[in-house]
Amino acid sequence: MAPARVVLRGWGWRYAGRRAWACRGVDLDIAPGERVLLIGASGAGKSTMLRGVAGLLDPETAAEHEGAVLIDGEPATSVRGRLGMVQQDPEASLVMSRAGDDVAFGLENAAVPPDAIWPRVDEAMRRVGFGYGRDRATSALSGGEQQRLALAGALVREPAVLALDEPTANLDPPGRADVLAAIDRSLTAEDTTVLIVEHRVDDVMDLVDRVVVLEPGGGVAADGTPARVFAEHGRSLADAGVWVPAPWGPAPPAHLPGPGGAPLAAARGVSLTYPRTSEPALRPTELTAHRGEAVAVTGRNGSGKSTLAMLMAGLLAPDTGSVRLLDDPDRSLHAWRARDLCRRVGTVFQDPEHQFLARTVRDELLIGPRRARLDRTYAAERADELLSRLRLDRLAEANPFTLSGGEKRRLSVAAVLATAPDLLVLDEPTFGQDARTWAELLDLCVSLRADGAALVTVTHDETFAGALADRHVVADGGTVRARADRHPETTTWTRT
C-alpha cells in the first residue's frame, strides 16, 4: 500500500472536562513516506496529536475541537483502516493470549477472509524479526518482544500512516535496541508515513528525517531536518526540558564522587523465589550500602535488580538471609514495623502514583512524619523546606493525582525525604522524566549523599548511573555481581 500525505490545518483539541487545550493551532504538512519525530516540552500535546492523526479522537467526545486532520485529503476519522498506532505500554497493547492470534486481530477486524490472514500474519512477524512461532504465549514474552509483536499487529494492516507513541519507553536498553531495529528494518518510505513521539531523542535520530517541535498550546514552534532544528533551537529546547541529542545538547554530567563513610546497611545471603515460579528471582546475594555513597544496580528487566532493591528496603521478606542496619542489627528490616521502617529507610517507586496517600501535596509530606511519630513542629518545618526546595510550594494544596509527571516525581521523592531516612532506595527514579526534572533529581541525590545518606538506585538510565554512582553492580538472571570497571569516572558514557 502507498504511504499517505498527512495534513493538519489549524488543528486543536480540548478534552472533555479539561479547561486547557491539549493541542491548538497546529499547521503541518507531511509528505508521503516521510519519517517525522515530534518533540516538545511535557504537556505540549504530542500524544494527543498522534491520536488525532491515527483517527482515534472521536469529535463527539471532545469539549471543543477545531481545524482538521487530513489523510490524503480525507478526515482521519473516516479512513481509520489506513492508519496504525503503537503505544508505550506493551501490556496494554496485546489482546490475545497467543502471538499469531494477536497479530491476526487487526485483520479479523478488517474482515479479511481467514485464508488470507495467516500468510500476512507470518509475513508481519517475519518483518519485525519476531523469533517465535504463532503459538507462543504473549504472556511469556519480554517487554521488547511484546512491543515487536504490537508493531507486527499494526504493520499487518499495511497502514499508510503509522503513529508510534514512545514505543520503547517501557523497555530495558537491549529491548529498546531490538524494537528500534525492528522499526528501522520494517518501515520503508515506499510503504508508510511515520510519526513518532520519543522521549529519548538520540535513540531515534537515525530513524527520522524531519523534526517537528510542538509548543504547549502554541502549535508548531520549529520544523526541519534534525540538524537544523537542534542547531537553531537546541538551547531553548533543553531549557524547556526536552532531551536534546549530542552534539547539540549539553554534555552528560561527569561523575561526582560521594564522600563515602561507614557501612549503614548490609544484605547477607538474601535470596527470593516468588510463589508459583520455578526460578529464583534473586540468588543468595551480598550488598553493603555505605553512608555518603551511591550504588547503582543495573540489569535487564527480570534480572532480579528490583527484587534486590525491595529486599534492601525491607519491603519484601527474603527466603534466606537478612538485611540489617548495622547500628540496629537485632532484626532484619523486613520484620520491622512499617512506622519504624519509614524513619530509617525511604523507598522511591518507579510510578509515583503508587506512593500517594493524601489529598493534598502538603499532607503527603506530613503523613510519613506522623506515622514515624516525629515532632509536629519539626515535621511542618521540614515539609515547608522540602516544598520550596522541590518547587512544589505553589502546589501545596493541590491533589497529588492532578500534578504533571515531573511534579509527581518530585513530590514522591519529597514525601519519602520528609521522615529524613538515611538509607534511600530508588527504583527507576528517572523513568519518563524530562531533562529538567532529571537534572534536579541528580542534584538532589548528590546533596543527600553529601549529607551522609546511603543511596541504592535501580536504573536502566546509564547516564544517571554514570553521573551518580560510586559503585556499580549488575544483576543478571538472579545473580548480582560487581561490575568489572570500578572507576566510572574513567568510563565514557553514552545515553543509549
Added chain:
Amino acid sequence: MDQDMTLLQTRISIDAGAPLARRNPVAKLAAAFVPAVMLLVTVDVVTAGVVLAAAVASVPAWGIGWRALFRRAWPLSVAVVTVAAGNAVFTGTKSGTALIDVGALLVTTDSVGVGLAAGLRVAGIALPGVLAVLTIDPVDLADSLARQLRVPARFAYGSLAALRLAPVMAAEWEILGRARRARGFGGDRNPVTAVRVFGGRVFALLVGAVRRGTRLAVAMDARGFDAVHTRTSARQARFGRADAALLAGSALLTAAAVVLAVAAGTWNPILS
C-alpha cells in the same frame, strides 16, 4: 502441546490434542452444565455417583494428568469432605445403626448415607466444570461465544483483553502494598487505620486499572476493533459432530443416571 494460559489464569500442562480437550469450548461448558443442573435438583447417591464416576473415568480424555488435576482441584476435595462430614453429623436422619454415639454427637449408617450423597453431589457438580474450565483457552472461548452463541464481538473480545490484564493487576496490588509499607503503613492493629489504608490501596488499584483499560481500548480501536460491524475469525470455531456428540453424551449419561436412581429407589428431588 503445552497450553499456557487457561480461563483460571493458571499455568498447567495440558495435552491440548486430547479428544475432549479439543472440543468446542461452548460444547464443553454445556456438557458440564447439564449434569450440574440435574444434580442441583436432586440429592441422591446414585445420580451423583453415576455422574461423578463418568467424570472421573473421562479425565484421561481431557489431556490432564492426575497430579496436575489434583494440584489445581484439591480445594474441591476439601470442600467435598467438609460437606459430606457436615451433612453426616448435622442431618436430621438418625435412623439405622449407630456408628458413633458420644454425647450430642450421633452418627448412624443412614446419616452417613446422607453425608455421602451430599458429598458426591458437590463433587459431581464441580468436577465436570473444573475439567471444562481447565482445558478451555480463553481465545477459543471468545471465538466460540462470538460464533456459536452470537455474543457481540465487542463483549467477547473485550472481556478477553481484560482477562489478560488480571495478572498485571495482581502484580500491581503487591506493589501498592509495598509502597504503603514504605510510607509507614501496614500491619496496623487499629482497625480504622487498616480499613482506610486498604481503601486507599483499592482506589489506587482501580485508578490504575481504568487508565490501563483505557489505553487497551485505544490500542484495540487502533487496530480497527471499534469500526467493525462484520469481522472474520482467523481461527475455526467449529461446532462439529464430535462436539454435538459430547453434548449428547452428557445429556444421555445424565438421563441414565436419573433412570438408575429412580429404579434403585434413591431418586430424591428437593423441589417435591
